[in-house]
Amino acid sequence: MYHVLLALDETESRAVAQANAIISLPESNSEVKASLLHSFTDNPSGASALQIASVRRAQEALEDAGVETHVVEASGNPADVILDVAEEQDVDCVCVGGRRRSPAGKALFGSVAQSVILNADRPVLVTGGGGE
Template sequence: MYHVVLGVDEDEEHARAAAGEITNLPGEGEGVEVTIVHVFQDNPSGASATQVASVRKAQELLEADGIEVDVTESSGDPADAIIETADEADSDLIVVGGRKRSPAGKALFGSVTQTVILNGGRPVMVTGVVDGE
């Protein structure tokens, strides 16, 4: 079984792009398992990850390709939660969506993707959306 941890925020286009890249991994979806992790920064209504549109979209796309999907949620620092989920699952790959940021923006505000790449301890695939999507 090839286990992928997919970090999904609220951005549906990033979720769609990441799910698409996972479905393009070698094989026909059989033998691939994906854990989608959504990290709440603020959740006063007590919503669950499966109520987030981007999570549902990624799950739908993956399951339509025959991929087994589990959804989990966390709160706090997104990078730490993604890495912790990958460690607990002993995943083979982490998939996260990249964002266009200037070097100064990364230095000032940090980057979930950068932290996952540097501290994840396993391969990381960074996906994005094409300009104009």
């Protein structure tokens, strides 16, 4: 079983693009499982990850395609949390969403994606922004 960690923020289009990238993996409906991670930087109301629309949308898309899912929530610096959860769960790949940038900013990734790419000890899949 190939285990992928999807690091999801609040952007629904980016979450769907990430889910679609996982769905497009070979034999995703039988050989891939996905952990959907949302890291809260500030959560005074005590919300759960499943209350985040982007997490629900990604989970629905993956489950509709037959991909086994599991939701993980954490608090802290998103890049650090992503790397920690990837190690704790010994995932095979981390999937992060890219952002649309101006022409001058296209050479740069967002700070979370860039940090994960530079510090991960496993493959990182960067998806498009999903038409933000």
